[in-house]
Amino acid sequence: MVRELSTSYERLSANSKYDNGVQRLPGPTPLLQMDADSCTMVVIFPRSRRVGGTVDPEELVQEPMKQARRIFLNPDNPLSRRAIRRLQYIGAEPHEPISMELYQQDIRARFLEILEASGVQASQFASLDEDEDFVKLYLPLNGEAIAQLADSLKFEMPFKTTVYEAVAEHGPFLGGEPLKNADGHMVVAHAPFDMHRKNIFQDFSQMDAIQLLQHWFCLWVQLDEMEHQGVIKCSFPCPRASQMRELHETGLHIKNWLNPFFGDLMHPLRAYFGEEITFFFKYGAYLIYSFLPLGAVGFFFTILRVFKIIPDSQIDYVKTGLACGISLWAACISQMFGRHARRTEQLWNVKEHAAFVKNNPDWDKHGRNETCTIFVNVVTVGFVALYIAVATVILVKQYNAAEDTVFAQLSSIVLSLVMKVGSLSWTYLAPVLVKLENHRTQEEMEDKLAVVLAGVKLFVGNFPFFSQCFVTNWVEQTCGPSFQAAAQMVWADYNHTAADNETQKVLRSFAFHKVKEDAVLTCFKGCYPSSWMDAETYTPTNCDVNLRSNLVSFFILQIGVELVFLVFPLLLSLWEVRKEYWKAHRMRDTDSPRQDDSSTDEQEPVPYSFLQWEAKKFPYEFNSWGGDRINDFLDIAVSYSVVACWGAICPLLFFLAVFSWTFSLRLRLYRMLYVARRPVPRASAGLGVWRSIFNAINVFAVGANVGLFTVFFYPMSKYAFGTQLLAFIIAEHAVLLLQAGVHIVIPEQPADVVSIEYYNKHVKYCHQLRELDPSARTSLAHIGLPLTPDGFTSASENECSEGWC
Known part of the structure; x- marks a missing residue:
């Protein structure tokens, strides 16, 4: 049913008035002559x-x-x-x-x-x-050509819903119509197209024609x-103006830019871009839905904190509860999406591995030795080590800088810029390294590139926050021969005589003694109150203040960079169109007689070819201005990992995440329509390799949030290291045990998916039996299979015949 609606949708789009004549699309486009018919x-x-x-x-x-x-x-x-x-x-x-x-x-x-x-x-x-x-x-x-191509390539096509009307009720199978899944969609069976029984298959769509032609090219x-x-x-x-307009009005209308709900967008997205790109938007939308409750909590928490409704002494207790909830949420989110993805995969009939793959032209049939792989791994580790060194230097300077210095005020921006520069540098270095490995198909190379990029970029994006939470407190120590001397080294304005006994008691809770060269030193831990005068045991430390500043700076910079990478290629595309206009006008003026200035001024603008406008846009491929799937997923993965792992420190981050992801997803749709050329629609089984990457992020998010409420937040931050470590181990194992329990109790394969799979197999089997019913019959009357052959006498009958009965 869904496929039939999709086919009808494309047929209506093809006959739409927007696909003929001279039109102007809703976005920043010139006047366009529609010439994509029969294409x-x-x-x-x-x-x-x-x-x-x-x-x-x-x-x-x-x-x-x-x-x-x-x-x-x-x-x-x-x-x-x-x-x-x-x-x-x-x-x-x-x-x-x-x-x-x-x-x-x-x-x-x-x-x-x-x-x-x-x-x-x-x-x-x-x-x-x-x-x-x-x-x-x-x-x-x-036509016959598309049917022959589909038959020769064994292209899978969906059954018509009328096929089910001929299926009678049998056992547990009701027959009569397709089954509906839990989302309310009818799911029909798919089978390789066969010209001899083409009447049971739905009509071909433009998406099918594009994929068939692409598969044919891949072979030849x-x-x-x-x-x-x-x-x-x-x-x-070939683009379709009517479908582009539909996508714009559904997803890019001014009222929808900050709307976190994308449900109406998935059907037109799949009809135009295919399953692979649609799954990206689907997962991005799912993350936004999942973060809506956390975003509301973060927003109201910030309001209550600003207006002092939540006492300062209770703030870390609230954050501790929030971190506990996030750790449980991170343990279950993948399972919930997996169940929903299974229904979508079955509905769209997408497989784990594509039936048609694109070979890598650089593949060496003689193979390359493992030296290349070792070299790639060594360079990767070296890049990570270099980044650790640079980030550590900045964090140390931020830690030691006085509050009134320029660096202290700009340190968060500097750190965010270093994170972005490190990420962009690896974006250009990683493809060069991956090409050294001998991958046979483009899919294998893209998966390896995604893993290499994600591993390093996730580390680059999270290491500064991890270091400030769990490393700074024990590494960045300030020691002096006495408490007063150490306090003056930490707070330049510290006045020992002005500090009352209660204040000194609080400050001593952040200090400890250690022996060095037979001398007993008083040392302050790396995280301490920003001001000694109003210090309390629950006072936010310098680590907490710096972390909140760094996290907010990171997200603001993230949105700014995305705006740049959208607006700049759009301007480049418009510039290319304008240059071609000027060139064409110069050629026309050269070939045609000169006209007077008045007639030239009154000349109406010439419509630009729709297909030529599409050609001037940027390709949707790796490191292109038109964007690409790997970097789109990477941007979401990095920002999601930062929010899921460290958002409890600054709950406002959850609200910013919902806002920025919603805006970002709309921006990417805008880019797909007006900056990138229409990519070849590819089928994808869910997230592919990105499922494993996001699962790894969720595992780390569990550990990070458990670490926050057992080590970083008050009151656990005041306990000894041994107690913190024991609490961390117990809490983490408890959450992971709960995650395992959820996977056992709630299977990833929903019951309705299993039932529909068996039912559709039954429907296909019924049609195969009907088609294989042999017309020639033979007589087997001479074959007899009685239980007791004629003339056979049992032992009991023989005994009676001899008079013994």
Whole structure:
């Protein structure tokens, strides 16, 4: 039912008035001429420099056969060698350099042959400034070509709901209609498409056509490699103005920018971007929902604290309770999302591993030794060690700086900038390291890159806060020959005679004695009251004050950086469009007779091609201005880890997190529509490798929050280290035991998912039996299988016949 609604939605969108004529999208776009009709994908070929393009026809291509193999040869498709054998200019002298003109002519000819074999329709037009050729590829949704492709690729398609009407009630299966899951959605069965029984499958959607064409290309030609070699400028699925408008009105209307609810957005998101990107938004929305109660608590806690409704003596007790609750919440959140994700995966029919994978053109079939992996690990550890050193220096300076100095006032901003610089540096270094390892598929390489990036960036984002909570108090010690001397070293304005007995008693609770070179020294721990004059045992320490400042600075900088990375690429995209306008006007003025100034001024603006506007946007790929899935998940993972682990220190952070994540998710949708080119819709089974990463974050969040209420917060902060350690071990094990209990009591596979899975298997089996019912019959009347064969006499009957009965 959901799939049929999706198909109907796309059909209505395709016939919408917004997909024809001259339109202006809601976002910052020029006047657009809609030209994406009869279009599935677009491939853009640059022209020669002789006609104003970017290809140098005289450039020599070294090792042309090796380069051509990277485009056409697929190790999983033995038939892909056909294109190599048909190379005309490259095959004549495979190891001799040839001109770029002949090389591209050969590659383009083989590409067109592959298109012809797929049955796809194609049309061509020149760009506005005539330096590129746009080739529109079209796979009609009701034609034979798409059915043949789906049949040959064993592409899974959903059953029609009418198929269930022919299923009779049998045993536990009711029949008649599909079952509904706990979310209220009808879940239909999926099966590989078969042309001989295509009447049982739902109609193809534009999403299906794009994915089929992409799977076909993966088997025969690597478009990414063609783009890398300059044969094509880019390729992308055809956009739909009506769907973009729907997404804008649903998710980007002014009234929705601070709305934390995204439920209405998931269906149009999946219809346009596919499951992989939709799962990112789905998990981001789930985190926002989960944090709403914590955000409310943080907001009201801050209000009550500002107006002194909560006494200072009770603040840490409230934080302790909050940390206990967060530790329990972190232990269960993954299980709850996992259950919901199972329903969504079944509804959308996404698998753990994609049926069609994209091979890595840099894969070395001879393999590389383990030295590369060891080198990558050593460099990773070295980068982490360097960051620890830099962050420690800043934290020590922040600890020792006087409150009235410039560094003390800016130290939180400096620390946040160092965290961002360290994170960005690793963003550019990690891909270089991962490429040294020999990954066969793009999926394997992306998963490894995600793990390497996440491991370091999570450490970079959390180490300063971990250090201030659990390391500073025991490492940053200030010692003197007496209590008075040590106190004056800690507080420059300390006056021993002005301090009454109660104040001195409180201050002594932050000090201890240690022996060094036969001398007994009085030392203050690293965390102590910011002011000695109004010190109480429950007074917030300098560590608490610095942590709150650092956490707030981190989130403000996070929002600022995201704004920069959104606005700047948007301006770049508009600038590219404007440059092409100017170039086209210059060409027109050169070719046409001069007109008087008045007629030029009165000339109406020429609509810009919708497909050309889409081409001017940035690709959705790693480290692109258009964004990418890895960095999108990384941003959420880092900010989520900081809030989940350290939010109890500054409860206002929960409210800021809900606000910033809501705003961030809307910004990313805005970027996906108006900055990034439409990416190829890919199916994804939930979070993939990010599920393990977020599970690791939750485990660390349990430990961090247990550490906060057993070590950092008052009153446990006043206990001896041994007592704190014992309390930490007991509390952490209790929470982890509760987490294990939750996993046992509440299974990750919901009961409705299991029931629907068995029911849909039964439906498919019923149709298979109906189709396999043999028409030819034979007579088996000569076969008899009686319990007692004819003429057989038992032993008891023989005894009676002899007169013994």
